[in-house]
Amino acid sequence: MHRIVLAVYPGFELLDASGPVSVFNGANRALEQSGGQPFYRIELASAQGGLVTSSSGVAVDTGPLGGLASGSVDTLLVVGAEREPLVQAMAEPRLRESLARLAGSAQRFGSICTGAFVLAALGLLEGRRVATHWDACAPFAAAFPSVRLDADALYVTDGPLWTSAGVTTGIDMALAMLAHDLGATITGPVAKRLVLYARRPGHQSQFSPLLQAQANADSPLADLIAWIQTHLDAPLDVCALAARAGLSERTFHRRFVAATGQTPARFVEMARLDAARMLLSRGLSLKSVAAQVGLFPATRLSEAFERRFGVTPRLFRDMHADL
Structure with a gap:
């Protein structure tokens, strides 16, 4: 079995651990239901072992990291936390010693959310490309200038190193690990079982223009912004949007x-291109994607896509489809 150990410490973010655990456990369940054997052995471990309380007050039972032999862990992941628990974890001698030893012998190691700080403090991320929570990017870059931080990605892989952005992106990264380990066919049922809206590839931005706009807008604009996301193939000019919002065009x-910091036209194009990027990563044809996101004909999609992302949609699909 593939042994996965998630390292936690007092004050850790519960979802950083429980999200990936649910993915890997879901894979075991799917395998058993199809007549196979479980593939993952999932464990939580801490410096001292025993009960460890998360930031939400929920305590989890853990084994001691020091009791794990070098080479016995296939995947080692460090979960994240807010600043104070994170600082304490980075200074914990037993945690540091065990993580450095186990990461050096694991087939795959990495972090979820701000867990990247712990690995960086050990010197394990020097010169590597990594991701972390968007709100921690500035302090991370200042503290570890020799680490190549990708402030936009949901998750990043760099050889055996896997790092994810904030909180729920640990689920996205775990699904990618699942696809890497067992093939893409099992990830769909697991994602469906978890009732995920979509499987997000690592190259997708952790900054959603729709979500940011909804957070800043009040009704009726917040409702309109949500409507735009599900009607990208509709006419979305100022006249049509203003009428739907019950306001004059001016x-x-x-x-x-x-509310959004963008003109309506610019915002709509960004929303359409973000959706196009997701559809292309699923391997859909340019003609189909163009029609679904309202950038038809395909030449219009190609021009807008290359202008924003610096690569043609066809090349993007070839690089990322089914990854």
Whole structure:
């Protein structure tokens, strides 16, 4: 069995651990239901072992990291936390010694969310490309300038090193690990079992323009922004959007820019291109993607996509489909 150990410490973020655990356990369940054997052995471990309390007050039972022999762990992942528990974890001698030893012998190691700080403090990320929570990117870059931080990605792989951005992106990374270990066919049922809206590839931005806009906008604009996401193939010019919001075109334009920091036209194009990137990563044809996101014909999609991302949609699909 493939042994996965998630390293936790007092004050850790519970979802950083429980999300990936649910993915790997879901894979075992799917394998058993199809007549196979479980593939993953999942464990939580800490410096001292025993009960460890998360930031939410929920305590989990752990084994001692020091009791794990070098080479006995296939995948080692360090979970994240807020600043104070993270600082304490980075200074914990037993945690540091065990993580450095186990990471050096594991087939795959990495972090979820701000767990990257712990690995970086051990010198394990020097010169490597990594991801972490968007809110921690500035302090991370200042503290570890020799680490190549990708501030936008959901998760990043660099050889045996896997790192994810904030919280729920640990689920996305775990699904990618699952696809790497067992093939893409099993990840779909697991994601469906977890009732995920979509499987997100690592290259997708952790900054959602729709989510950011909804957070800043009030009704009726918040409702309109949500509607845009599900009607990208509809006419989305200022006239149509203003009418749907029940505002004059001039008032709508002013309030939309104030809420989102973007003109309606720019915002709609960004939303369409983000959706196009997701569809292309699934291997769909350019013609189909163009029609679904409202950038038809395909030449219009190609021009807008290359202008924003610096690569043609066809090349992007070839590079990322089924990854």
